């Protein structure tokens with residue numbers, strides 16, 4: 001839902017980031033307003049996951065330039081845990097397993113951390129059980145997964161559902177979902193997409209990172225962006241994704257060559273189409 | 275951005291590093307037959323005990339310090355140690371009021387209040403300061419049940435027949451170098467006797483405090499559970515921070531008769547030395563229990579967090595038919611700490627069963643080894659053992675090793691061994707952080723999850739404490 005007067009939740013300007021001195025993000029620009037759904041697409045290795053992890057504050061990446069405002073505040077000054085508490089959520093492309101830590105207890109501690117920031121009272125074990133059972137329905141997940149260690153031995157698809165369960169509990173303002181659709185079977189894809197749609201509201205925003213139109217058939221994006229070589233090369237409406245489906249990414253090389261010839265500056269301004 | 279590393283987190287100042295200024299009576303440094311005689315004389319011991327000490331001393335002189343453990347440390351000069359130190363006070367305290375208030379204050383500060391108003395209501399405590407026991411709480415109440423709980427020195431005077439019958443029968447004086455040394459010069463420790471059919475009405479606990487910088491601590495503990503008796507016992511230890519090393523060579527013997535059980539838990543928090551490995555306790559301990567009776571049971575639970583060096587293998591000799599031995603251990607090492615610890619399960623009786631669960635956590639430049647022996651004798655028909663040894667590495671400078679030894683002379687026995695090693699990864703921590711969980715809490719969640727199987731075995735009063743202790747050890751300076 002595009003409303004030009006909706007408040008800006010996330011404002012990324014010329015964001016550059018490196019891992020061990022190797023630049024990966026080379027000037028990303030992106031503005032996300034409340035109520036919007038954005039999709040970021042692009043070839044493997046173009047920097048999509050890096051962008052998501054830099055936003056969430058992963059210590060392996062160093063921000064080397066640019067800025068990110070979250071509701072007007074400098075997001076990059078916050079610790080990863082603070083970013084989560086103030087409403088930023090990252091659904092991981094590869095959720096890690098954490099043996100020995102009970103999934104239920106983990107979800108409860110995480111939910112209470114977010115609630116404390118929102119000024120809500122802490123949920124005890126019983127109150128939390130009620131809440132988690134209600135939210136399990138969003139992803140149609142078996143309560144048995146609560147009794148296990150975080151993601152341990154979960155199948156690829158089960159891990160992704162667990163990510164959306166976390167999102168449902170944390171009620172983020174900005175949710176970044178990194179390839180949440182990959183690894184899901186056809187039914188699970190519908191369930192997860194249904195969950196994301198259910199959680200979307202005029203007050204929050206979603207950034208979907210995906211390779212496939214089939215997800216965007218289920219969750220209609222307001223904006224589609226194509227990343228290449230660490231920046232957003234093109235932005236458009238939902239039809240950009242359909243166009244990519246037909247043309248593939250061949251045009252990206254020409255565009256990058258043209259940019260290289262035209263100097264750095266040009267590349268930092270996304271080319272608007274459609 | 276959070277700048278703290280996991281390494282920072284596991285290094286936190288030691289809380290119990292203070293020294294109590296108190297007048298002590300010490301004998302001169304060095305060890306000889308005369309010193310052994312002097313210790314025995316000071317303690318007014320009966321002849322059999324002096325004989326026991328002298329025999330041990332002669333055996334010790336013939337023995338070599340063991341060098342098979344995965345430990346490295348400069349040679350210990352046994353002549354540079356004081357073998358007896360005691361706080362000066364009226365020769366015998368009949369009540370707590372006569373105990374030096376400074377000592378009571380010390381134990382207060384350690385979280386072990388002894389005075390009647392403040393003491394724990396369901397735990398009897400024997401408080402040992404350097405070489406002597408200064409107070410034992412709830413003695414009278416326990417006596418009503420026939421339970422004897424006192425210092426071993428007192429037991430030597432008041433129950434010499436029990437001491438003579440059991441002392442050195444589980445760990446013979448020539449068992450190993452450190453056991454021989456202890457047998458020659460042991461100072462104090464606790465004695466527990468639970469008579470036939472009695473279930474000890476409260477937790478028993480001994481708290482060991484090393485205070486002197488140049489004194490060795492050689493305590494001796496003996497626990498006997500007669501037919502059908504049961505007891506749960508906990509041992510705690512701390513020491514001041516010195517830049518020299520103190521030798522601690524203890525011996526613990528457990529005897530369990532038919533249908534009896536002893537649950538022995540340790541929370542060891544001796545001073546570990548600083549981040550460069552200067553100072554700290556050398557902890558060479560022989561702990562062994564004998565399941566003499568049928569259906570008898572011994573369960574060792576240890577949480578080892580202190581000491582510069584830990585050399586310790588609480589063991590069970592499973593003689594009785596259907597006897598049960600258990601060993602649950604968490605060993606955390608950090609900085610330059612070294613631990614070589616594990617257990618021995620010696621199956622003699624038919625259908626004897628043993629369980630070993632060991633969790634080693636190594637951080638900093640530390641080294642943490644599990645060493646365990648499972649031995650099944652020819653008569654142990656139907657014996658079973660299950661061992662699980664897990665290591666967790668924090669950072670990339672720490673080392674973990676597992677040395678399982680299995681000797682089986684009984685084709686019918688079932689032995690199962692599982693081992694695993696994991697590392698707390700940046701990605702795991704980031705995952706928890708990205709859900710709003712702080713760095714310290716994230717580490718602590720992972721560590722306590724890793725240790726859960728062992729903490730579940732601790733007496734309830736102490737399980738939370740152990741969790742806190744580990745969390746404390748893992749606490750640090752997050753930005």
Ligand SMILES: Nc1ncnc2c1ncn2[C@@H]1O[C@H](COP(=O)(O)OP(=O)(O)OP(=O)(O)O)[C@@H](O)[C@H]1O
Pocket residue numbers: 019024042043044045046047048049050051060093
């Ligand atoms: N921690 C890291 N160490 C080294 N290189 C990295 C690291 N993280 C990312 N890179 C590199 O940065 C580039 C971008 O990676 P990223 O994971 O962001 O791509 P992506 O667009 O998400 O790709 P995919 O579609 O395959 O998920 C890749 O070349 C990758 O190898």
Ligand SMILES: [Mg+2]
Pocket residue numbers: 048049050093178179
């Ligand atoms: Mg990716």
